[in-house]
Amino acid sequence: MTLITLLLVLGIGIGVGMIMGLTGAGGGMLAVPALVYSQGWTMQQAMPVALLAVSLGAMIGAIDGLRRKQVRYKAATLMALAGAPLTSLGILVAKNMSQRWLMLAFSTVLLIVVARLIFQAKTQLLGSAHSTERQDAMACVNRETGKFDWTIKTASVIGLIGACAGFFTGLLGVGGGFIIVPLLRHFTNLSMQSAAATSLMVIALVGSVAVTSAILHGAEIPLLFSLVFALTSVTGVLLGRRVANLLPSATVQVIFAGMLVLVAFSFLVKAF
Template sequence: MLVWIIGHFLAVAIGMTLGLIGGGGSMLAIPVLIYVMGLDAKEAIAMSFVMVGIVSLIGLIPHWLQGNVNFKAAIIFTPPAMLGAFLGARLALLPLITDTIQLIAFAIMMLVASVSMIWGQLNQLHKLPHSPKNHRLTMMLEGLGVGTITGFVGIGGGFVIIPALVLFGGIPMKEAIGTSLLIIAFKSVTGFAGYLDRVVLNFNLIVSFTLAAGVGIVIGAYLTKLIEAKQLKKGFGYFVLAIAVSILTQHLIFDLG
């Protein structure tokens, strides 16, 4: 019972993080589900798709109401991303892919994401000129690649999708953020579908964890009026970096050593 309470308290914290900085949910949810709730990697990743998908839809609503969702770019990027997420999930289910291999790949992606947040890479995109050109093939290939990584390790990929939409889609930063939430929601569906018939899932835990995260999102959204999100993102980047190093140390030294 104590583990259940701690896990759901952390789910609220995950939701608050999403509400405050607009991302990073799966990077926290997957370690909590594995190391606190005791799930294996594939179960945790499958569950995280439900949480991330629902949270992305909730976050999408205000962006859509403000006109910051570019459906034209989403139509180009989303189908290959959905296909990639399904293929990535199926790849993860191959007998060769152990939990250790999957978690090492997950930690490597966390390292990449943490560096992006610490250096403030996304903030620099505001300064780039926006070209009306739409590099469709590049966006489709990027979508396929990001989707495949998402399906394999469970990370939503917003830190990759947003730059791709700005640089190759030629859309402003605000639209890129809103559009990325739509893309993440759709590819979460196919990523989850890729695991659904091969993994035993605790749907009661999925529902309770998602509800707890939803409470956290509301709290986090309110706190954005009081807290500067830019500095939080850098601090969160260091936190993600620490978790990634911890996971890599555990699995590279103890599991493979």
């Protein structure tokens, strides 16, 4: 590994980790294109390496969230169980897609996420009623216990969120947090901090399954490169978790949305 490559890996890893620590999402979205451009890899080559780093970083972030009692671990486990089987389906679909269509799909998902992030940021800045106290959500956390009131409806909502996240984890090589966090915020009354922490636990569990599945399907992971990338991502996650306590979530979401717009349009240009 050359010095230039090492510096690139350090920069990308810390940047990816910080975004994931700040938002509970976005690690894979930035890691995959960063590896594609910096290493000249295809998306199929970049996905397992990105997932390995994102999964390890998410695990460290989830442990921090558990320590702070922000992780709803039963919901995270259910989402992981629902998402894991569909991860392999996503990987199989990705292997049979052309590079152009995979990039177009990736860009489309990014732009959908951007629209959602901007809407959430606007809602927060205007002081909308989407607060942690709302009790009209489909799946509600009990204010006295701090845990979900488990019903068939609650389990169904949480399971479907996990299933969607699992499929896109395998298809696009991303952690799935870009689906988990917005859907948890929309369909439950979890706070942003708790949604992000719970998302990190799901990413760690589902991402580990996805990496194993990718290897079993013949993916090659450069050991030294992946190890350095994963360790720097963990460092970034820990930094991001600290910074998250200092910045308004709306500010973080706008910055994140701007970065994703740049990535999405660069992939659209490359696809055509």
